[in-house]
Amino acid sequence: MTRTALAIAALAAVAAVAFWVTSRTGTANVTQPDDVDIVAGADLFAENCAACHGAELEGRPDWRSLGADGRFPAPPHDETGHTWHHGDLVLFDYTKLGGRAALAKSGVEDFDSGMPRFADSLSDRQIWDIIAYIKSTWPDRIRVVQAERSAIE
Numbered sequence: 001m002t003r004t005a006l007a008i009a010a011l012a013a014v015a016a017v018a019f020w021v022t023s024r025t026g027t028a029n030v031t032q033p034d035d036v037d038i039v040a041g042a043d044l045f046a047e048n049c050a051a052c053h054g055a056e057l058e059g060r061p062d063w064r065s066l067g068a069d070g071r072f073p074a075p076p077h078d079e080t081g082h083t084w085h086h087g088d089l090v091l092f093d094y095t096k097l098g099g100r101a102a103l104a105k106s107g108v109e110d111f112d113s114g115m116p117r118f119a120d121s122l123s124d125r126q127i128w129d130i131i132a133y134i135k136s137t138w139p140d141r142i143r144v145v146q147a148e149r150s151a152i153e
Helices: 003-025 038-048 088-097 099-105 124-136 140-152
Strands: none
Touching (some): 038 124, 088 099, 088 124
16 A cells, blocks of 8 residues: 555544544543643532532532432542543533533433533533543552543543
8 A cells, every 4th residue: 555545544544533533532632631621620610510529529428329219329539430531522422411411422211310500501621621630630550441431432
């Protein structure tokens, strides 16, 4: 294969991935920026997330059991929870779209998630700053595993 053919094939592959990612998330900004602001993310977490997920990312008690309202309580975002089990795109969608819409987009219908939609109150950049803050609190081994899952997405 010639260099020109390889270049065209590479560009086509990049375009296909970009189309898939954009159609999946509804935005072209689907990777964590290199210049995230962890301090801003901590402040944004305190303002927007801590009421449910805890000031120390500890989540609600009994977060693995359905509550009286039929929903699972807010899980911890520290290393004891399952946040790190998900790649960045899942975390971004869940935050931007809200739990119910993000799960529906993944084919899980009729799941009554209590996670609200933040698309109208937080910019993509702010969502990435929050995610970066959460990830910054995890031990190295967990950050490595979560990064591998993000790379697969």
